[in-house]
Amino acid sequence: MRYGRLVALLVILSSISLFIGVSNVQLSELLQLDGQSLQILLATRLPRTICLILVGAISSICGLIMQHLTQNKFVSPTTAGTMDSARLGILVAMIFLPGASLIVRSLTAFCFAFAGTLLFLSLTRLFSQKNQLMLPLIGVMLGNIIGSVATFFAYQFQLVQNMTSWLQGNFATVIRGNYELLYAVVPLLFLVWLFAYRFTIIGLGESFAVNLGIDYQKMQLLGIGLVSLASAVMLIMVGSIPFIGVIIPNLVSKIYGDQVHKIIGVTALAGSLFLVFCDLVARVLIFPYEIPVSVIVGIIGGAIFLYLLIRGRRYA
Numbered sequence: 001m002r003y004g005r006l007v008a009l010l011v012i013l014s015s016i017s018l019f020i021g022v023s024n025v026q027l028s029e030l031l032q033l034d035g036q037s038l039q040i041l042l043a044t045r046l047p048r049t050i051c052l053i054l055v056g057a058i059s060s061i062c063g064l065i066m067q068h069l070t071q072n073k074f075v076s077p078t079t080a081g082t083m084d085s086a087r088l089g090i091l092v093a094m095i096f097l098p099g100a101s102l103i104v105r106s107l108t109a110f111c112f113a114f115a116g117t118l119l120f121l122s123l124t125r126l127f128s129q130k131n132q133l134m135l136p137l138i139g140v141m142l143g144n145i146i147g148s149v150a151t152f153f154a155y156q157f158q159l160v161q162n163m164t165s166w167l168q169g170n171f172a173t174v175i176r177g178n179y180e181l182l183y184a185v186v187p188l189l190f191l192v193w194l195f196a197y198r199f200t201i202i203g204l205g206e207s208f209a210v211n212l213g214i215d216y217q218k219m220q221l222l223g224i225g226l227v228s229l230a231s232a233v234m235l236i237m238v239g240s241i242p243f244i245g246v247i248i249p250n251l252v253s254k255i256y257g258d259q260v261h262k263i264i265g266v267t268a269l270a271g272s273l274f275l276v277f278c279d280l281v282a283r284v285l286i287f288p289y290e291i292p293v294s295v296i297v298g299i300i301g302g303a304i305f306l307y308l309l310i311r312g313r314r315y316a
Contacts (some may be wrong), residue, residue, distance in 0.1 A: 015055065017043045020280065023289045026090045033069045048174045053181055053272040053281050055234055055241060060225045060252075060271025061192055063245025068203030068260060069223045070124060073253075074136040074309065076245030077113075077231045083240050084143035085116025086232045087163075088150040095157050102181050102236060109232035115148060118223045126232040133309065165249065169239040169294025171279060182237045188230050189268065196261035199223060203258065241294055243301025244271055250308050 023040050030184045045214050063076035070080075078082050088111030093105040100108075120142055124135050177238045209216045231253070234241070248271045249263075256263045275293070278300060282291040 003265060003269065006126065006266065006273060008275065010053070010269060010273050013273065013280065017049045017276055017280060020283050021045065026264055028224075028229055033082070039172075043176045044174070047176050047179050048171050048279075049276070051171055051174050051238060052276045054182055054185055056244065056272035056275030057268035057277070058189060058230045058234065058271075059241055059244040059275070060248040060267045061189060062230050064249040064260060064264070064267050065192060065199055065223045065227055066245065067249055068199050069220055070112060070121070070135055071203060071205065072135045072236050073250055074133065074246060075139060076243075076249075077117075077227055078240070078242050078245060079136040079143070080120045080139040081116045081142040081146055082113050082120075082231050083235060084146040084150070086113035086228070086235045087240070088112050088116075088146055089232070090235065091150045091154055091159065091163060094159055094163070095153065105234050106181065106184075106236045109235060110229045112230050114224060115143070115226035117228055121220070121224070166291050169241040169297065170292040171238055172290055172292075179237060181233060184233050185230050188226050191226060191262055193261075195219070195222065196264050200258075200260040203260070239294065241275070242298050243305050244275065244297065247301050247304045247308065266294060 018041060021040070021044075024037070059077075066075045066077060066080060066082075067073055069075075086109040089109035090105055090110070093100050093108040099106070120139055123138055123142065134315060150163075151160065154163050185186050198214055198219055201212055201214055202216065202223070206216045209219070249267055251265045252270055256266055275297070278296040279293045282293045282296045285291055285296075
């Protein structure tokens with residue numbers, strides 16, 4: 001039942017997404033499989049909707065994995081320095097490999113994201129795990145430091161405007177032929193599902209996982225690698241989308257529990273549903289103009305995140 005309602009809502013919102021835009025898509029032309037409406041649907045509307053579903057799902061799953069790796073409900077790629085490290089990697093690729101392909105840029109961003117996340121986890125071992133607010137604060141400060149370094153070099157090489165416009169979360173530029181790299185996150189989703197039970201055990205602590213015969217270090221590296229690669233691909237293709245990795249796993253876990261292997265599907269569906277909804281709001285709020293979806297996600301997600309922080313501190 002929990003999957004059925006979410007799937008039905010996602011299908012409804014996705015169908016609406018296909019028909020919202022400056023150019024009208026006529027249902028009659030679609031039924032005839034000819035005309036401008038079909039070209040618009042296949043070239044822009046359908047790729048955009050697919051991207052929204054994939055990015056919403058993988059962002060939520062990455063947050064879920066990060067929270068279990070750190071045993072902290074407020075950690076995600078956006079609050080652990082992962083996205084900022086990937087941004088620095090993209091800048092390095094733009095400076096030293098200006099003619100590099102998207103795959104090379106994604107691999108460079110992945111390497112930096114992986115290293116940045118490892119640095120964050122190393123820092124977390126120096127602080128007490130009892131304070132749930134400490135780790136995200138460390139991650140935010142680390143991300144700001146890395147982001148400041150990226151901004152400094154962007155100014156030096158006159159790439160600030162290019163980097164800012166490119167990395168702002170926005171799906172308006174998604175068209176057929178330039179989004180297909182995002183399909184690389186589908187195998188990552190399968191791998192997360194395959195190791196979901198082990199990630200649940202990892203979330204119970206190192207000593208508990210070792211007692212059950214799980215190699216804690218290898219599973220942690222696997223989780224970091226999956227999250228870093230997914231974050232790099234998403235940042236390259238659509239930019240940075242804040243808060244989804246924090247709020248969606250928290251909201252889902254409050255209803256369905258904390259076991260990864262049981263809530264991974266619901267988390268993915270909820271993330272996709274939330275992002276498609278925010279994109280619809282971004283497209284109709286000042287129609288025919290469009291607000292970057294990251295702005296809408298930031299407003300709604302920021303309010304929910306603030307609520308979760310206040311609630312977590314109250315019951316800490």
